[in-house]
Amino acid sequence: MSDRFDEIRKFVAPEVLFGEDSRLLCGTYAERFGLRRVMVVTDPGVIEAGWVTPIVENLNEHGIETVGFSDISPNPRSAQVAAGALVYEAAACAGIVAIGGGSPIDCAKGIGIVASNGGAVLEYAGVDRVSAPMPPLICIPTTAGTGADVSQFAIILDEARRTKAGLISKSLIPDLALVDPVVLATMDAKLTAATGIDALVHAVEAYVSNASWELTDGCALSAMREIPRALPACCANLDDRESRRAMALASLNAGLAFSNASLGAVHALAHALGGRLDSSHGECNALLLGPVMRKNLAVMPVERVQRMADALGVEGGDLIRRLPEWFDGFRADLGVDTKGWKLALSEAEFESIARAASVDACMATNPWKPEVDDLVEMLHDALD
Numbered sequence: 001m002s003d004r005f006d007e008i009r010k011f012v013a014p015e016v017l018f019g020e021d022s023r024l025l026c027g028t029y030a031e032r033f034g035l036r037r038v039m040v041v042t043d044p045g046v047i048e049a050g051w052v053t054p055i056v057e058n059l060n061e062h063g064i065e066t067v068g069f070s071d072i073s074p075n076p077r078s079a080q081v082a083a084g085a086l087v088y089e090a091a092a093c094a095g096i097v098a099i100g101g102g103s104p105i106d107c108a109k110g111i112g113i114v115a116s117n118g119g120a121v122l123e124y125a126g127v128d129r130v131s132a133p134m135p136p137l138i139c140i141p142t143t144a145g146t147g148a149d150v151s152q153f154a155i156i157l158d159e160a161r162r163t164k165a166g167l168i169s170k171s172l173i174p175d176l177a178l179v180d181p182v183v184l185a186t187m188d189a190k191l192t193a194a195t196g197i198d199a200l201v202h203a204v205e206a207y208v209s210n211a212s213w214e215l216t217d218g219c220a221l222s223a224m225r226e227i228p229r230a231l232p233a234c235c236a237n238l239d240d241r242e243s244r245r246a247m248a249l250a251s252l253n254a255g256l257a258f259s260n261a262s263l264g265a266v267h268a269l270a271h272a273l274g275g276r277l278d279s280s281h282g283e284c285n286a287l288l289l290g291p292v293m294r295k296n297l298a299v300m301p302v303e304r305v306q307r308m309a310d311a312l313g314v315e316g317g318d319l320i321r322r323l324p325e326w327f328d329g330f331r332a333d334l335g336v337d338t339k340g341w342k343l344a345l346s347e348a349e350f351e352s353i354a355r356a357a358s359v360d361a362c363m364a365t366n367p368w369k370p371e372v373d374d375l376v377e378m379l380h381d382a383l384d
């Protein structure tokens, strides 16, 4: 596009119902969408936590048949999407209800894309490569952080390349997000911390993104104001309803921010590192946030860095040094550390992770363009 459109910004979002027990409106809304048979996409942990059966019963009460699919691992694989799409087609489903964290929701998006467009999910990796819209998708997120329930992103593991492929398209925005803080109660402290830091990274990366604007800034700064207090409180006591609600809202705000302003080098590196080690997205992000911001904040206008610090409640003279230190301390206090990941990686692998990150779709909106050497340096800073 020519320069005349450079200043244009956009904002897209699904319908959102926010509040305790909103999940129990699933049947009402699925019926309103005219659905008669839906695929319920989830994972074994969510089933075990007891959240799936009541939703299925709720759908059945509204005359909607369900077909289950739960063969999904953390970091959903392209083969799992293909298997789900076969089940979807064989059962002649007309819509999808995704219940879970980012993995089931991203897998559900992949299944929807393949159901509408055919082929294999990885053919649609990249920006705006999906033409036909998905079947209706209702999301009930059971973690507070992924933002997949409102975003136009899906991340699928490319098993052959051992990296995570990003699909970014308006066609991936769910039709409805039922954001219900009640379902956060069954996460353990480790998952709460990892997913909550993912939300913080979404807010920070969306704010420093070169596609940010007033609407996304409002969402990002709101999330940054809540997370420093609410996330440690949630990790300490998941029965704390007020903090759980605050984290659900912060995740929603951060999800809307990054869906519209996109992300940056933290996510680009986390996709490549997480794909290589098959490790937790939130933990990869947590380790990389400080090291990437050590570089990113130096190119940001001083007043924007100050606004970010004010939202986070971070004080100190040299914020370009102080904020990355604060990010490192925040994740360490929540118990996220490197766990010796560096030992699993050779120096050549550091470079190949950096190369994969340099072509990740998220890198396009990082506030400056790092070279591969810069990315290797950030990885060392994160893992050494």
Ligand SMILES: [Fe+2]
Pocket: 146, 198, 202, 267, 281, 285
């Ligand atoms: Fe993320």
